[in-house]
Amino acid sequence: xxxxxxxxxxxxxxxxxxxxxxxxxxxxxxxxxxxxxxxxxxxxxxxxxxxxxxxxxxxxxxxxxxxxxxxxxxxxxxxxxxxxxxxxxxxxxxxxxxxxxxxxxxxxxxxxxxxxxxxxxxxxxxxxxxxxxxxxxxxxxxxxxxxxxxxxxxxxxxxxxxxxxxxxxxxxxxxxxxxxxxxxxxxxxxxxxxxxxxxxxxxxxxxxxxxxxxxxxxxxxxxxxxxxxxxxxxxxxxxxxxxxxxxxxxxxxxxxxxxxxxxxxxxxxxxxxxxxxxxxxxxxxxxxxxxxxxxxxxxxxxxxxxxxxxxxxxxx
Amino acid sequence: xxxxxxxxxxxxxxxxxxxxxxxxxxxxxxxxxxxxxxxxxxxxxxxxxxxxxxxxxxxxxxxxxxxxxxxxxxxxxxxxxxxxxxxxxxxxxxxxxxxxxxxxxxxxxxxxxxxxxxxxxxxxxxxxxxxxxxxxxxxxxxxxxxxxxxxxxxxxxxxxxxxxxxxxxxxxxxxxxxxxxxxxxxxxxxxxxxxxxxxxxxxxxxxxxxxxxxxxxxxxxxxxxxxxxxxxxxxxxxxxxxxxxxxxxxxxxxxxxxxxxxxxxxxxxxxxxxxxxxxxxxxxxxxxxxxxxxxxxxxxxxxxxxxxxxxxxxxxxxxxxxxxxxxxxxxxxxxxxxxxxxxxxxxxxxxxxxxxxxxxxxxxxxxxxxxxxxxxxxxxxxxxxxxxxxxxxxxxxxxxxxxxxxxxxxxxxxxxxxxxxxxxxxxxxxxxxxxxxxxxxxxxxxxxxxxxxxxxxxxxxxxxxxxxxxxxxxxxxxxxxxxxxxxxxxxxxxxxxxxxxxxxxxxxxxxxxxxxxxxxxxxxxxxxxxxxxxxxxxxxxxxxxxxxxxxxx
Numbered sequence: 038x039x040x041x042x043x044x045x046x047x048x049x050x051x052x053x054x055x056x057x058x059x060x061x062x063x064x065x066x067x068x069x070x071x072x073x074x075x076x077x078x079x080x081x082x083x084x085x086x087x088x089x090x091x092x093x094x095x096x097x098x099x100x101x102x103x104x105x106x107x108x109x110x111x112x113x114x115x116x117x118x119x120x121x122x123x124x125x126x127x128x129x130x131x132x133x134x135x136x137x138x139x140x141x142x143x144x145x146x147x148x149x150x151x152x153x154x155x156x157x158x159x160x161x162x163x164x165x166x167x168x169x170x171x172x173x174x175x176x177x178x179x180x181x182x183x184x185x186x187x188x189x190x191x192x193x194x195x196x197x198x199x200x201x202x203x204x205x206x207x208x209x210x211x212x213x214x215x216x217x218x219x220x221x222x223x224x225x226x227x228x229x230x231x232x233x234x235x236x237x238x239x240x241x242x243x244x245x246x247x248x249x250x251x252x253x254x255x256x257x258x259x260x261x262x263x264x265x266x267x268x269x270x271x272x273x274x275x276x277x278x279x280x281x282x283x284x285x286x287x288x289x290x291x292x293x294x295x296x297x298x299x300x301x302x303x304x305x306x307x308x309x310x311x312x313x314x315x316x317x318x319x320x321x322x323x324x325x326x327x328x329x330x331x332x333x334x335x336x337x338x339x340x341x342x343x344x345x346x347x348x349x350x351x352x353x
Numbered sequence: 354x355x356x357x358x359x360x361x362x363x364x365x366x367x368x369x370x371x372x373x374x375x376x377x378x379x380x381x382x383x384x385x386x387x388x389x390x391x392x393x394x395x396x397x398x399x400x401x402x403x404x405x406x407x408x409x410x411x412x413x414x415x416x417x418x419x420x421x422x423x424x425x426x427x428x429x430x431x432x433x434x435x436x437x438x439x440x441x442x443x444x445x446x447x448x449x450x451x452x453x454x455x456x457x458x459x460x461x462x463x464x465x466x467x468x469x470x471x472x473x474x475x476x477x478x479x480x481x482x483x484x485x486x487x488x489x490x491x492x493x494x495x496x497x498x499x500x501x502x503x504x505x506x507x508x509x510x511x512x513x514x515x516x517x518x519x520x521x522x523x524x525x526x527x528x529x530x531x532x533x534x535x536x537x538x539x540x541x542x543x544x545x546x547x548x549x550x551x552x553x554x555x556x557x558x559x560x561x562x563x564x565x566x567x568x569x570x571x572x573x574x575x576x577x578x579x580x581x582x583x584x585x586x587x588x589x590x591x592x593x594x595x596x597x598x599x600x601x602x603x604x605x606x607x608x609x610x611x612x613x614x615x616x617x618x619x620x621x622x623x624x625x626x627x628x629x630x631x632x633x634x635x636x637x638x639x640x641x642x643x644x645x646x647x648x649x650x651x652x653x654x655x656x657x658x659x660x661x662x663x664x665x666x667x668x669x670x671x672x673x674x675x676x677x678x679x680x681x682x683x684x685x686x687x688x689x690x691x692x693x694x695x696x697x698x699x700x701x702x703x704x705x706x707x708x709x710x711x712x713x714x715x716x717x718x719x720x721x722x723x724x725x726x727x728x729x730x731x732x733x734x735x736x737x738x739x740x741x742x743x744x745x746x747x748x749x750x751x752x753x754x755x756x757x758x759x760x761x762x763x764x765x766x767x768x769x770x771x772x773x774x775x776x777x778x779x780x781x782x783x784x785x786x787x788x789x790x791x792x793x794x795x796x797x798x799x800x801x802x803x804x805x806x807x808x809x810x811x812x813x814x815x816x817x818x819x820x821x822x823x824x825x826x827x828x829x830x831x832x833x834x835x836x837x838x839x840x841x842x843x844x845x846x847x848x849x850x851x852x853x854x855x856x857x858x859x860x861x862x863x864x865x866x867x868x869x870x871x872x873x874x875x876x877x878x879x880x881x882x883x884x885x886x887x888x889x890x891x892x893x894x895x896x897x898x899x900x901x902x903x904x905x906x
Contacts, residue, residue, distance in 0.1 A: 075790040075791060075793075120427045121426075121428040121593070122427075123427060123428070123593070190622075191624065198632050203618040203619060203629055203635075204619065205595045205619075299625075300622075301621055301622055303592070303594050303595075303619055
């Protein structure tokens with residue numbers, strides 16, 4: 038398995054290089070993308086713009102710019118933002134915990150809600166509980182996250198004059214209640230969106246497994262229903278579940294940026310959006326790279342987990 | 354211009370974002386609440402002329418005000434770069450830095466800050482200012498030393514050297530500045546310029562911030578460590594958001610501010626900000642529309658105080674001065690086709706006042722509402738508009754592009770204007786919103802448009818709105834009569850005569866239907882919890898300098 042993992046990881050640099058080159062070139066060749074014009078202000082002269090080009094190194098050939106930038110990134114120097122000269126690495130470090138917590142919590146919510154409701158729906162097939170869960174799943178897939186997130190602000194405000202506290206990131210161990218108030222509700226909302234797909238898949242897979250001979254055998258042995266479901270049936274539904282969790286991760290990752298904007302969470306998603314609008318190349322380049330890396334690693338973890346779930350899976 | 358952009362984004366998400374990022378944040382920063390934090394009005398609503406906070410009992414010292422921050426600051430450098438100077442420059446101007454004076458728009462009277470005495474030469478070209486005593490914040494390398502005239506000189510010189518936006522006084526009128534001794538500053542203008550006291554800070558407290566001489570050229574320090582002599586010091590922030598201010602104990606006005614500090618809560622989205630106000634996570638909120646204000650009043654009754662403010666900013670349609678828009682009759686036809694009432698209704702629920710060449714918030718200098726010329730300027734007559742355009746030989750088969758930014762309600766403004774111009778038969782194309790910074794740099798700045806619509810900043814200098822018609826301008830418009838009328842106002846030192854000269858200049862612009870057609874100024878609303886007292890409301894940016902706010906809880 039380790040050889041497989043290493044082989045997969047060996048593709049990571051190639052993916053990163055390809056993604057970074059595409060991003061790098063697109064940012065520079067698309068029309069209306071010159072950050073120097075934006076930075077120079079309203080009364081800028083061509084000389085002002087050229088001076089900014091020179092200062093930012095944008096007057097050099099693209100290939101030179103790329104290698105300079107990539108060299109700096111590999112040395113851990115992400116540079117500074119064009120507007121405001123903020124240290125990008127510091128900004129990423131500062132914003133990372135909020136974004137990471139949102140993504141991890143949302144994914145956990147997706148898994149917990151999706152799996153538990155999916156199993157329940159399968160076990161209680163064709164009962165009102167099953168219908169309710171399926172309706173919930175369809176609704177969860179149909180209603181866009183941004184609407185639910187806005188409702189997350191509006192409904193508590195209208196009903197109880199409640200608002201989640203704003204302000205900077207507060208770690209769970211520093212102030213558990215504040216942390217939960219800040220990140221719990223949006224995680225549930227994002228989790229519901231991701232849970233819908235998991236729920237439907239879990240139900241289908243579970244129903245299939247429940248019809249298997251070994252489940253019938255387990256029941257014939259006189260095992261209790263919970264034991265049959267959890268110990269025998271459930272484990273065999275995990276492989277497709279993990280696959281869809283990998284997909285959900287990507288969705289939640291993207292959805293968290295929307296949540297950050299709507300709920301004023303000062304995370305990486307907001308940072309990316311702001312800087313993309315300002316044509317702040319170094320930030321956009323790095324965050325695209327970061328996203329690609331995270332997604333590749335997440336997919337690798339999903340692939341590797343198959344062996345743990347199903348011992349029959351062999352990695353070559 | 355305290356809330357620069359305030360109403361640009363009026364009442365919609367971005368309105369508060371950028372503005373409160375700048376002035377709005379300053380709003381609270383100044384601990385002022387200033388209802389109308391949305392708009393920067395000069396005189397409207399239930400303003401309290403004179404500026405004294407209402408008598409609300411004996412102020413209690415201490416406490417932290419929680420205020421909204423609608424935008425993050427890339428840095429704290431008042432000099433930029435680019436558009437960020439406008440955003441953060443205003444914020445730091447209201448908070449960390451002091452100024453020589455300030456001129457509230459509603460009264461037009463110069464209020465001394467650090468400047469104590471002012472002497473204007475007979476020809477109005479030389480202004481001598483005697484400064485009072487003040488010290489800078491106790492931060493290295495300045496370490497709490499006294500503020501000197503040389504600091505003022507160095508600050509103005511850097512602002513003059515680095516003006517990213519078109520504030521012409523610094524570039525075109527200010528000749529030089531001298532500091533003959535530690536307490537005397539002499540401004541030399543290269544011509545008589547009666548607007549000195551408003552123009553010299555660009556109609557805002559931004560380019561008049563007094564920065565210590567030893568760091569005035571040190572962008573790194575300026576970006577991270579604001580060291581001024583203003584009433585607040587920087588206690589902390591999260592990368593430019595959630596800024597925390599603390600009282601400067603040695604501020605020149607002893608005993609003030611009453612508050613210990615202001616904690617900003619980063620809330621760029623309007624809905625979330627209102628929810629936070631209702632939940633008392635923040636103590637005040639501005640930039641509400643009428644319905645939002647009414648909802649709060651209905652729900653909270655006497656627990657909150659509300660007010661409204663006529664904004665100084667104003668919406669306009671700018672035409673490039675080239676065929677066919679270089680024909681005054683074509684412009685007159687277009688003006689007749691613009692239904693200001695509909696614009697006001699669609700964009701601001703009917704709240705606002707029509708705007709002539711000078712926004713109505715400049716009460717002293719704007720043409721009175723019942724002025725016949727102004728009434729004619731505001732007249733909407735679609736049939737007559739068609740006839741005027743036809744008589745002028747307007748090319749109805751030619752397509753014209755109306756450009757606009759994505760900022761605030763600019764897309765809505767362009768949409769309504771486009772529909773109104775199509776109604777008169779014009780072939781108007783709306784190409785889609787440009788990002789604000791791109792629109793500023795690529796469209797408005799270089800005059801790269803046929804038509805563009807936007808909301809002007811809430812200028813506090815009455816000469817600025819008129820200056821847009823003076824060469825050089827983005828429209829490429831030049832008119833000797835307009836220039837002469839503008840110069841006459843600028844060169845008239847006696848106030849009453851200048852008021853009349855300024856009004857005459859507006860009449861000239863109206864008669865010529867100059868190619869920037871102004872539409873309306875909005876009214877915005879605000880609310881605060883009743884425990885927040887000592888605020889100044891309805892006086893636009895002046896409220897931001899109030900250090901008398903206090904918390905009765």
